[in-house]
Amino acid sequence: MNDETLCTRTSLGTDLRALGVQPGMTVIMHASLRSLGWVCGGAVAVVQALLDVLGPTGTLVVPTQTGENSEPSAWQHPPVPAAWWPQIRAEMPAFDPLLTPSTGMGALPEMVRTWPGAVRSQHPHVSFAAIGHDAAALLATHQLEDGLGEGSPLRAIYDAAGWVLLLGVGYDVNTSLHLAQCRVPDLYPRETMGAALLNTAGERVWQIYHDIDGDTDDFAAIGAAFEQAHADIAHIGPIGAATARLLPQRDLIDFATDWLRTAFAARSGNGTPQTHPAS
Secondary structure (H helix, E strand, C coil), rough: CCCCCCCCHHHHHHHHHHHCCCCCCCCEEEECCHHEEECCCHHHHHHHHHHHHHCCCEEEECCCCCCCCHHHCCCCCCCCCCHHHHHHHCCCCCCCCCCCCCCCCCCHHHHHHHCCCEEEEECCCCCCEEEEEEEHHHCCCCCHHCCCCCCCCHHHHHHHCCCCEEEEECCCHHCCCCHHCCHHHHHHCCEEEEEEEECCCCCCCEEEEEECCCCCCCCHHHHHHHHHHHCCCCCCEEEEEEEEEEEEEHHHHHHHHHHHHHHHHHCCCCCCCCCCCCC
16 A cells, blocks of 8 residues: 555545546446555545445446355365365355445445445355445346356446456456456356355245356456557546546447457467467
8 A cells, every 4th residue: 555645535536537547437446545645534435435426327346356255165365175065065154235344346346235225136156245326227137147248237338338446456366357258158168066045935946047157358458459459438547646547438349259259269379269268
């Protein structure tokens, strides 16, 4: 953290407006609170500043993923003993959009998730939370076996001509790019997954499902190529001590979809896209 940079609700709002954030926008944010500097009021002030700028017709969306509610045999950071797997599947608390905290997402998504009036989608592993005018509509559909694809809030944000805000973070955490991966499914095979959830009868069950498990290996390269090709619509500037990026999500996803198809065809050496190993 840059302790020499003081940020306040007012200064953050000024910086967000200078970057290009406008009233009425739908913004999906990925952010590092630490990167901003010393923030007077912490995460509360950052969310307040965003809502100030977006205004009553804008909407703020964040990913609120729950990495621990997943198939334990796939855990790597750290792994757990195989002898534990059956008990984890049997005892993991069911996902509850009101109670289940996000894990590994940082302070700002948790602040949005618990904000008065916030809405959260129902996916037990890759949920989103939102505040604002279109929060409920954007998060209304979230299909279990299409967590980051066409049946997810990412598609709803795409249809709403939303924007991606990277606040002191890189493209490697840009969840929207997973929608591009889902649009080239021959490159990303579906994996067997599991999560604890409540079934239609309100009973806790361990649900097996299948979905794409795309990695983020190419996300930095995609972002750099997008910025080079579309410098006119990629807004880059300071927010406090952080470097921020404001990007039109639809343009970014369309670009990333074409980039993935072209890149994997080239790597295959024969013009035919190769299957990408799942992470």
